[in-house]
Amino acid sequence: MSETRGLEFWILALFFALFVVFLYGPLSAIVILSFQGPDGGLTFPLNGTSLHWFRNLTERQAVGDFGGSFRRSLTLGIGVMLVTVVVSLLAGLAFRRRFLGATPLFYLSVASLVVPSIIVSLGIGVMFQQVGLRPAWYSSAFGAHLTWTLPFGVLIMFAVFNRFSPAYEEAARDLGASAWQTFLHVLLPMIAPMLVGVGLFGFTLSYDEFARSLMTSGTYNTLPLEIYGMTTNVTTPVLYALGTVTTLFSFLVIVATLGAILWLGRRRARGQGMA
């Protein structure tokens, strides 16, 4: 592909640009509208600009509890992230060997990805009810979210180890490293950026999950449930302010994660340069 860029390139580039506008356009509409003046409505034009609706967000709401649901979603997301990283890594290591039940377990993970989320929600909700447990965001919703984040983590680790040459570990072992030293000083640093990526998936998928929380979160709402409740009850731009704040938070998490991945990659490259 060394010839100059032809018509095909420019048509596809335009198509790609339109796709990006399609992805981000509506989102920018609600970001702009969240700065709506105090008398403004849910649609354009802007009736002045203000931070009124952001201030409104921090005040006690007629419906719902934004601060509490944010804290719950944050805690839940971090918990799900940690479990997803550890369990996916362990499963990824297990799948490198032949063991009885490996194929069924792999397909069970795929099934976890394709089973409709509302069915998982219903199943866990009814199961807790019948066993006599009270569903709560930190128990039943925690498990429900894991059925969504773990398959992603496992598939990513599967892809990572598919490309991972065992030569590095063999070299470490030949130099006298124990299994644990090989894992800690050779394998873990090499796959660390991927683990951070798995963590990002674990956190954001849980933080934004709606359907799986529906029947499983119990008395207290997680943030997406709260936002959903607001869409049917709230008719002011405070809804957009909430959308802007949570989206900004997601962006910060993504940027921080990418920064961490780049930093890990660079640190490893430096280490290799010195060796």
Next chain:
Amino acid sequence: MTAAANPPAAHEAAPDGTPPARRLARIGTAAAAYLQAAPLALILGAFLLAPLAMIVAVSFWDYDFARLYPDFVLTNYIETLGSAVTWRIYLNTFKYAAIVWVLTLVIGFWVAYFLAFHVRSQTMQMVLFLICTVPFLTSNIIRMISWIPVLGRNGLVNTALVDLGIVPAPIEWLLYSDFAVVLAMVHLYTLFMVTPIFNTLMRIDRALVEAARDAGASSFQVLTNVILPLAKPGMAIGTIFVVTLVMADFITVQVMSGGQSASVALMMRNQMSLLQYPAAAANAVVLLAIVLLLVAAILRVVDIRKEL
């Protein structure tokens, strides 16, 4: 197992006269695989298999307004499958799945093709790919409601069209219609098509493209005879994602159709809010069977483990 077919465990084939400690270590590694797989198996067992078994059981139970009665009755299935409304809702769900599948496949392929074959620098490729990925990591509900000020009666599109004199009055079907449902689903789910296709395209040996060109193929012929056939596994995986997501969707249908359309999952959701769990469970079993059959059919064409 693709991964286990070439096990990275060649070093474990120790020569004769292995010291006992080594032999013990080998037994240790075998046991380690089970210990490492155990947490995943336990979590999926407790929060996927057990709840699904519960749903199958409950779908045969009897119920009234207050509670469920363990039983073995077929009334839940007979009531739901015997109603014309249910069949229409299933048909409607398939309609959404088919339309959204075609649109995401076409859009997803061209986006992935542009990224993989027309963007030359690797850094640019990753940056553009991340630009496509970021919205996927933000809230679906927020992305959905963000269409309201765009498509609404007084929204951006209608205002522009009226101001430009293209239409005399605001178009009503932009929001709260099947159009809006499909648009929002394409918006939410296209990335699930882009990622696997992009992944497959990046693994195509560029020498094949060069060879086709040297043999005199036009760029259109390269596309149809080399790239498209090799992109099929990615398309199949994307299809699994998109079809299962659309089949399971209720919130997009509810919000974007304004309650005027229904999907199977939305019907279940309504039964759940009326505490008719056995009726919802019967629908869940039917929906699950359909989804698993679809996925099994696609998996006959593509080996996921080879594509990862």
